[in-house]
Each structure stands twice: as C-alpha cells, then as structure tokens.
Amino acid sequence: MTPSIFLRVIDGRLILWNYATHDQYEIDIPHLERIIQLSNGSIVGSSAVDKTIAASGCLDHTDPPAWGWDCLSRIFHIGTQIGLRPGEAMPEGDAYRGYIEYCASIVHKIPELKVERPGKVVALPLPDLSALGDTTLRQALHERQTCRSFDAEALPLGEVSTALWATFGTVHGETREDLEAQGLMPIGYRRTSPSGGCLHPSEAYLVAMRVSDLTPGIYHYRSHRHELSVVQQGFAPDELGSLLCAQTFANDLSYGVFVTCRFDKMWWKYPHSRAYRVALLDIGCLTQTFQLVCAARGIQSWPTGYFMDHEINERLGVETDRESVMFFLGAGKGNGDVAREALSVLRERADKES
Numbered sequence: 001m002t003p004s005i006f007l008r009v010i011d012g013r014l015i016l017w018n019y020a021t022h023d024q025y026e027i028d029i030p031h032l033e034r035i036i037q038l039s040n041g042s043i044v045g046s047s048a049v050d051k052t053i054a055a056s057g058c059l060d061h062t063d064p065p066a067w068g069w070d071c072l073s074r075i076f077h078i079g080t081q082i083g084l085r086p087g088e089a090m091p092e093g094d095a096y097r098g099y100i101e102y103c104a105s106i107v108h109k110i111p112e113l114k115v116e117r118p119g120k121v122v123a124l125p126l127p128d129l130s131a132l133g134d135t136t137l138r139q140a141l142h143e144r145q146t147c148r149s150f151d152a153e154a155l156p157l158g159e160v161s162t163a164l165w166a167t168f169g170t171v172h173g174e175t176r177e178d179l180e181a182q183g184l185m186p187i188g189y190r191r192t193s194p195s196g197g198c199l200h201p202s203e204a205y206l207v208a209m210r211v212s213d214l215t216p217g218i219y220h221y222r223s224h225r226h227e228l229s230v231v232q233q234g235f236a237p238d239e240l241g242s243l244l245c246a247q248t249f250a251n252d253l254s255y256g257v258f259v260t261c262r263f264d265k266m267w268w269k270y271p272h273s274r275a276y277r278v279a280l281l282d283i284g285c286l287t288q289t290f291q292l293v294c295a296a297r298g299i300q301s302w303p304t305g306y307f308m309d310h311e312i313n314e315r316l317g318v319e320t321d322r323e324s325v326m327f328f329l330g331a332g333k334g335n336g337d338v339a340r341e342a343l344s345v346l347r348e349r350a351d352k353e354s
Contacts, residue, residue: 006075007032016058022079031049031053034053044059111265113189113200115203122219122228124164124228125157125158129162129166131296131297132162137292139296143295144288144295145295146301147301149249149335149336149337152251152252152332157214159297160214160255166289166293167204167289169191169192169223170189189224193282195282196270201262201263201266202262202282203220203260204220205218205231208235209235209237209254209255210332211254215233217230218230237251243311244304247304252332252334253332254332256330257328258328259283259286259325260318261323263322264322279326287329291303299331299333300335302329302330304330307328
C-alpha cells in the first residue's frame with residue numbers, strides 16, 4: 001500500500017486521508033475491508049468498490065525502498081510539501097498582489113502576539129552589548145562551538161540579560177516607522193533572527209540554576225518588555241539532566257532556556273501544515289544566534305533537542321494544544337570540551353581492555 005494514506009475517525013465518520021495530495025475521502029466498512037484485502041495482495045477488479053478505491057489514488061504507490069525513519073517522519077516530510085496536482089500548471093501572475101489581498105482578508109484574526117505569562121515580574125538589567133561590538137562576526141563564527149563540559153559556576157545576571165535580549169528580545173521597539181511610512185500595518189515585533197511572517201512564535205523560558213542575583217527557578221522571558229515572570233520558584237540543578245534524557249552534564253550549567261513554539265501565533269495566518277517547518281526553522285535561527293552571542297561573550301553553550309516533552313511542558317504550565325517545548329539551549333562557564341564525560345568513559349574502557 002501507499003505510505004501516503006492514513007485513516008481517521010472524525011465526527012463518527014471514517015476518513016481516508018491522502019496526505020501527499022491532501023485529499024480526504026469518507027469511506028464505509030465495505031471499502032475499508034476491500035482496501036485491507038488489496039493491501040494483502042488481492043488483485044484490483046472491475047467492481048464499483050474497486051473502481052472507487054483505484055480512482056482515489058491510494059494504490060498508486062508502494063512503500064519506498066529506502067526511508068531511514070518511521071512512518072511518522074514520512075507523514076511530516078510528505079504532508080508538509082507543496083506540489084502540483086495532476087494537470088495543474090505552475091502558478092503565474094503577481095504573487096505579491098495575491099499575498100497582500102490574503103493578508104487583508106485575515107487581518108481580523110490577528111491574535112495577541114506579545115505573550116505575558118502571569119507571575120511575579122522580575123526586572124532585568126539592560127543588556128551589555130560592548131563585547132558584541134568588540135567581537136567581529138568572523139571571530140564569533142570561529143569561536144562558536146558546542147560544549148558539554150561545564151564548571152558549575154555562577155554567571156552574572158547581566159550576562160543572562162544580554163543573551164536573552166540579543167537572541168529573543170525586541171530589537172526594533174514597539175513601532176515600525178519603516179513599514180508605516182509605506183502604508184503597511186506592522187505585525188508583532190522584530191528580533192535579531194528572521195521569522196516567517198515576522199510572527200516570532202518561539203517563546204523563551206529561562207531555567208536559572210546558578211545566576212547571580214536571581215533566585216533559582218523557571219521564568220518566562222517577556223520579549224517585548226525585556227523582563228521575566230516567575231513560572232516556578234526553585235529549581236535544583238540535578239533535575240535538569242533527568243529532564244534532558246539523562247544528559248547529566250547539563251546539571252553543571254549556569255542556566256538554560258527551554259524554547260517553545262506558540263503554534264497559535266502562526267496558524268491564524270498560515271493554516272497549512274507547511275508552517276510547522278517554518279516553526280522549526282525559526283528555532284534553528286535562534287539557536288545559531290544564541291551560540292554566536294555566547295561565543296562573543298566568552299561563554300560556553302550547548303543546544304539539544306533530546307528531552308522529555310510531556311514532563312517539561314508540565315513544568316512550564318503551557319497549554320499543549322497551542323504551545324509545546326521544541327528545543328533547549330544551555331550556557332555556562334567551561335573549558336570548551338566537546339564531551340568530557342564521554343571521553344572519560346572511553347579512556348576507562350580502553351584501560352580495562354589493555
């Protein structure tokens with residue numbers, strides 16, 4: 001059978017969904033039973049049921065001979081692609097005109113893009129950009145690396161403030177005169193990294209463990225105000241490694257940032273599954289920015305996408321149908337080792353074998 005279909009029960013109806021073509025068909029039990037028979041080697045006949053199934057296209061392809069991941073990854077890979085339907089011509093004309101008309105038609109759907117989680121507000125010092133100005137882009141790119149060896153030392157709150165602002169902060173303020181001068185309505189705010197539609201769906205949750213003048217805990221970073229709000233008071237360093245799937249070297253970080261995606265910031269404008277790709281790319285851009293900022297400040301950094309999603313979402317108190325953790329960024333003082341613990345394990349094994 002084709003790897004491009006799945007079945008869903010929606011409002012009491014059985015739906016066959018071809019996620020390669022984005023076509024959906026309501027089917028009954030006889031059709032389902034026949035699909036099972038055909039998938040088991042039965043030959044397509046001339047019956048009305050067989051003709052209907054064949055016309056749907058769900059028998060046109062077989063499982064690919066080489067796909068290294070499971071069917072869920074293929075659903076994402078195929079289901080988020082954009083292509084032409086059979087007989088459909090390549091789009092022509094003025095795409096900008098169509099895009100502007102579309103935007104005008106949904107302007108009433110714009111949600112609140114500036115997120116403020118409830119909780120005690122904690123002020124942050126102004127970011128110190130002096131070191132960023134002294135470091136060339138070439139130097140920052142050269143010094144950027146992933147570190148897995150940290151010294152469990154505290155960092156000043158000013159360092160955390162600078163990294164948060166330079167990565168997630170609103171660098172262009174509340175107004176966008178450049179757009180307004182052209183008769184355009186500004187949406188949201190701008191960060192130092194690009195974001196699809198300037199929607200910036202990524203939210204930053206600071207995990208403070210060893211930050212001077214800041215009580216350990218989990219905080220939401222209010223990008224547009226450059227301030228924190230308390231999500232959880234208290235956070236023991238040895239909790240972090242377990243949440244990150246036993247990557248226990250993370251317990252020695254000074255701080256970390258759980259990066260979530262607010263999907264509702266995107267789907268009002270981009271309701272297609274393609275937008276999920278853009279959400280991931282958004283976080284990729286922020287990750288590179290964060291590591292470059294850390295490199296410019298002489299701070300070691302470490303990113304990972306391996307963690308316990310459900311447990312972290314519970315800690316963050318997010319509404320998981322609209323927001324979910326997507327990535328983690330860590331920072332602290334260290335000697336720059338890529339994998340100190342891993343190397344020590346290898347040395348121990350080599351000593352035993354010798």
